[in-house]
Amino acid sequence: MSDLRLVRWTAVGVGVALGVLIPALLTDFLRTLAADAAIAGLIVLSLVLLTGMVGQISFCQYSFAAMGAFTVGSLVAGHHWDFWLALLVGVFFAAVVGVLVGFVALRLSGLFLAILTIGVALFFDRFVLAAGNWNSFSGGLSSWRPGRPSFFGIGLRGEYAFYLFAFGVLLAACLLVWNLRTGKTGRVLRAVRESEVAASTVGLNLTAWKLTAFGISAALAGLAGGLAAVRVGSVSAGSYDFLHSISIAAIAIVFGAGSIASAPAGGIFLIFGREALIDWTPFSTQWFDVILGAGLIFQLVHAPDGVVVDIERRITRRLRPPRQMPSESEQRSPERVPAEVG
Amino acid sequence: MALLDLTEVSIRFGGVQALLDVSLQVREGEIVGLIGPNGAGKTTLFNCITGVLRPDSGHIAYDGKDLAGVKTHRRARLGMARTFQNLQLFGRMSVLENVMVPIDAFSPGTPVGDAFRLPTARFEERKAEERARALLYFLDLLDVADLQAGDLSVGMQRRLELARALASNPRLLLLDEPAAGLDARETAALADVLFRIREQFKVTMLLVDHDMALVMRACDHIYVLDFGRIISEGPPEDVRDDPEVIQAYLGEVA
Ligand SMILES: Nc1ncnc2c1ncn2[C@@H]1O[C@H](COP(=O)(O)OP(=O)(O)OP(=O)(O)O)[C@@H](O)[C@H]1O
Ligand SMILES: [Mg+2]
Numbered sequence A: 001m002s003d004l005r006l007v008r009w010t011a012v013g014v015g016v017a018l019g020v021l022i023p024a025l026l027t028d029f030l031r032t033l034a035a036d037a038a039i040a041g042l043i044v045l046s047l048v049l050l051t052g053m054v055g056q057i058s059f060c061q062y063s064f065a066a067m068g069a070f071t072v073g074s075l076v077a078g079h080h081w082d083f084w085l086a087l088l089v090g091v092f093f094a095a096v097v098g099v100l101v102g103f104v105a106l107r108l109s110g111l112f113l114a115i116l117t118i119g120v121a122l123f124f125d126r127f128v129l130a131a132g133n134w135n136s137f138s139g140g141l142s143s144w145r146p147g148r149p150s151f152f153g154i155g156l157r158g159e160y161a162f163y164l165f166a167f168g169v170l171l172a173a174c175l176l177v178w179n180l181r182t183g184k185t186g187r188v189l190r191a192v193r194e195s196e197v198a199a200s201t202v203g204l205n206l207t208a209w210k211l212t213a214f215g216i217s218a219a220l221a222g223l224a225g226g227l228a229a230v231r232v233g234s235v236s237a238g239s240y241d242f243l244h245s246i247s248i249a250a251i252a253i254v255f256g257a258g259s260i261a262s263a264p265a266g267g268i269f270l271i272f273g274r275e276a277l278i279d280w281t282p283f284s285t286q287w288f289d290v291i292l293g294a295g296l297i298f299q300l301v302h303a304p305d306g307v308v309v310d311i312e313r314r315i316t317r318r319l320r321p322p323r324q325m326p327s328e329s330e331q332r333s334p335e336r337v338p339a340e341v342g
Numbered sequence B: 001m002a003l004l005d006l007t008e009v010s011i012r013f014g015g016v017q018a019l020l021d022v023s024l025q026v027r028e029g030e031i032v033g034l035i036g037p038n039g040a041g042k043t044t045l046f047n048c049i050t051g052v053l054r055p056d057s058g059h060i061a062y063d064g065k066d067l068a069g070v071k072t073h074r075r076a077r078l079g080m081a082r083t084f085q086n087l088q089l090f091g092r093m094s095v096l097e098n099v100m101v102p103i104d105a106f107s108p109g110t111p112v113g114d115a116f117r118l119p120t121a122r123f124e125e126r127k128a129e130e131r132a133r134a135l136l137y138f139l140d141l142l143d144v145a146d147l148q149a150g151d152l153s154v155g156m157q158r159r160l161e162l163a164r165a166l167a168s169n170p171r172l173l174l175l176d177e178p179a180a181g182l183d184a185r186e187t188a189a190l191a192d193v194l195f196r197i198r199e200q201f202k203v204t205m206l207l208v209d210h211d212m213a214l215v216m217r218a219c220d221h222i223y224v225l226d227f228g229r230i231i232s233e234g235p236p237e238d239v240r241d242d243p244e245v246i247q248a249y250l251g252e253v254a
Helices: A002-025 A028-054 A061-079 A083-105 A110-128 A159-182 A184-194 A196-201 A206-232 A242-255 A262-280 A286-302 A307-319 B042-049 B072-077 B095-106 B111-115 B119-138 B154-166 B184-201 B212-218 B236-241 B243-253
Strands: B004-013 B016-026 B031-035 B057-062 B080-082 B172-176 B204-208 B221-226 B229-234
Touching (some): A002 A028, A002 A159, A002 A307, A028 A242, A061 A206, A083 A110, A184 B095, B004 B042, B016 B229, B184 B204, B212 B236, B229 B236, B229 B243
Parallel strands (some): B031 B221
């Protein structure tokens, strides 16, 4: 057990150190990509919560991200709000939309939930973010151009500074989700996933917990959107469309929504994988989704719970051989149970 | 006044009249048996009592209050707990976690407390774990606390269902075939476990099982259900000798 913890926290420490040091050596262009990877990691993390814990799939995480991004865009660029306040409002709006979607999704799961969330994503693409419908939010034909804020007096205009900020937000979010997962919230959500009838019979309010999960997940995605708005410096609908949601969901599944490590890994793969494809191969970016699809098939066959989850499981097994099931005959008979509970 | 009081509860599924005018009382402190051939409607009755199904007509009162419109999780809060005939454990969670969940359900902690590991959340967590371990000890499952629930033998899974049901400190425990899949030795031990549970948890029980020896031994009062109707009720000796009951069971064998 303690071996396992040692390995886990060493891995986290090495990851954080590399995450800080490597971008210091990179060009500014690669640093912007690194920041994008951290932001995409946040969206994968939002699925680690929703899919990994409650078992609900979502193909509209970028619509939640858009709530964060366009709120920040319109408030900061359109109304000269302070970025931090706008970010807070954006995260809140995203959570509200998440709860609303969760409400419609309450009785759905699997294929029907997938279809519903695809519908939500298309509704955002075609209506909410489309020019002409709600220009005070979407910015109409022009995109919002919010400037970068400073963080406790430290300007985030430099690409390395901004990257470190985004990376820090991702780490903090991972820590919070880790805490949720290992605490009561994680237990309760997994119980809902395992058996809804048993969960409600032991006193869990399924509605409340599912909406909570959708709300937190959407808030994380909204946070990612708010950061993306100022990373890029302009907010346009194309960056938050349905196809982005599909790709990120595929990545969460390939890497494994059961593990928090899938968040940074998935973010890096999405951004740098696509970039590597353009730079080092004759293929265009469209092929990235083909590769992702092939990855999905490979993963479904060889590591049904996801690649990262599979690797973690192998390491765990090596460090801690599975305990033998005590056979029934070795068990003490229940008659000899002492009487100290009540 | 009875703790659980059913008056003329009926429900049908398409062409099947699963329950017809079922009236039944369970008084505080009693162990009441509910027996009947396969498909008689016993599990359906449990589903109506716990709010998983809504009866077409009739009333279910608990502790003097009508339960119409009260959701399943609310009924748990009123002190009802049950086990499932078709084992509904949280399969991919540890044995310990399975028993902690009902305690979590009643604890005041919020996701905010969890996310920031507030002292109150950590305190609740420790308390829940301690209580869960005590219950596992009581049902002789402490040795397997860290295993996945889905990996246990059927006998242990049945005991885990019991531990989980007791975790919320219920007033009324509904047991749906707790002896199904147990060997003779385990079944014999189960009656004693039930007596010890009644003694220590001061809990009232409604017990469904096909094992006559167990039901006759454990119950103060027995109801017999056949094709959705109560065909007999009374103390174990009377029910055993009732010609209608013998007929219903013989009919099943024939
Ligand atoms: N959800 C449902 N939909 C349709 N029919 C149902 C449903 N639940 C139960 N039934 C039917 O209602 C009748 C009673 O079933 P129930 O499971 O309550 O019987 P039981 O007494 O628990 O039997 P067993 O001893 O086999 O567990 C059966 O005919 C069953 O097929
Ligand atoms: Mg049954």
